Amino acid sequence: MELWPGLWTLLLLLLLLPTLWFCSPSAKYFFKMAFYNGWILFLAVLAIPVCAVRGRNVENMKILRLMLLHIKYLYGIRVEVRGAHHFPPSQPYVVVSNHQSSLDLLGMMEVLPGRCVPIAKRELLWAGSAGLACWLAGVIFIDRKRTGDAISVMSEVAQTLLTQDVRVWVFPEGTRNHNGSMLPFKRGAFHLAVQAQVPIVPIVMSSYQDFYCKKERRFTSGRCQVRVLPPVPTEGLTPDDVPALADTVRHSMLTVFREISTDGRGGGDYLKKPGGVGEAQL
Template sequence: MELWPGAWTALLQLLLLLLSTLWFCSSSAKYFFKMAFYNGWILFLAILAIPVCAVRGRNVENMKILRLLLLHVKYLYGIRVEVRGAHHFPPTQPYVVVSNHQSSLDLLGMMEVLPDRCVPIAKRELLWAGSAGLACWLAGIIFIDRKRTGDAISVMSEVAQTLLTQDVRVWVFPEGTRNHNGSMLPFKRGAFHLAVQAQVPIIPIVMSSYQDFYSKKERRFTSPGRCQVRVLPPVSTEGLTPDDVPALADSVRHSMLTIFREISTDGLGGGDCLKKPGGAGEARL
């Protein structure tokens, strides 16, 4: 079909106008675009990471490379991540980190505080996420099959041995799945069994609610955003036995929920220290 000169340019301009109108009018369009870019960018970063990580093979030291590659992502989204309590990380020994899990955006807060030789425990499905899966495997991320409780538990028991023999730390999301509802799901007990078996401390980490700038349910993702990542004091498991696990899990969840409500600015739980300019939340301790 013959078009008059300049028709293609006009069509292109019209398309751009339509797209930009959609962009400005629809916050859902922004949400989808931002999330698609987030996943796409991670897949791209993983492509960069793979050859560098492959030199060492599957090795927890590769986690440093993933961390370095991901640290800038918060700037792309205008998210300010404030870390408090990082001095609570024991300097040398192994431990189990437990943290709340709201969204895949947790990766940003996680990378901000991730200690050396610390690997997350992830669902097996992540292995099949293309380049990201391979990068995770090369970085020593531990995969569990959530559909096979017995297998997941035996992987956790092996991890307990690895913690001690290879001086590594693990990061577990004890809710076991992402939780978008602005609170915390009941905790699964794997992380606590693991810490008790290895007799290592638990380091609870709380990331404040994203509701101010991000909501999957409302398809909303605005800038700027703020998130506080609070590292709580270590909880000792010395002398505890498997019988103590339920009480241990409950008490850790209780203290995390209290802090979550305190530091979240979404109106659900206070967060006054973050709201006041120059308040305690401004400081990076």
């Protein structure tokens, strides 16, 4: 029986993929990342009609969280949360967290408090089903390239925090940092907290370097510790206090990052390598 050329191609791919999976760590990395992103897009398709019943509402974030919590099991990643009792029980606040990769979503979903939504770059809004699901869940989008618009959005968020009892999650580094440290913090989140006179709750995720490294194309199973730090009050502070506030919070987060990334639960030896969070860099 003669096979069509397209069928031969399919058969070759079916034979080649398992070989690449077992023989090439780089291929395994790309397969895992492709499935990670594709699976999130698929879950978003399922979430959209459920969330659409309410329309755009922060309560829809519970639906997204419920649908995403299982992903860590697919990749053999154990997420350990400590300090969750530090979340203020019944008031608005601003969460600030370090930002390492798209895998931050796993730690975020593990610890995400009620009525809390991330502030994300506007480009995410156009990310297909994921963008629509995020919009329905109340995610706040800002255009970082247009400073005036970003400031305006932050002012509106400050009012929303107080009038609708909403919490927001901000990555103050502004972009993903794969280098095992923390970039300098942008001050928007701190201006927001001071303007609304609400606490800042720092959250630190340990280094992923023992199981994930984009540069080395490595993605295995491992552990990540998420540490919630005590809230930092902003009552009585003014915009003039923001630079010192941002520096103080970053210093405390970086100290904890070093601690939890060298206790055998994430990052460990990487932090001792050149380019890691070694003493020479601090």
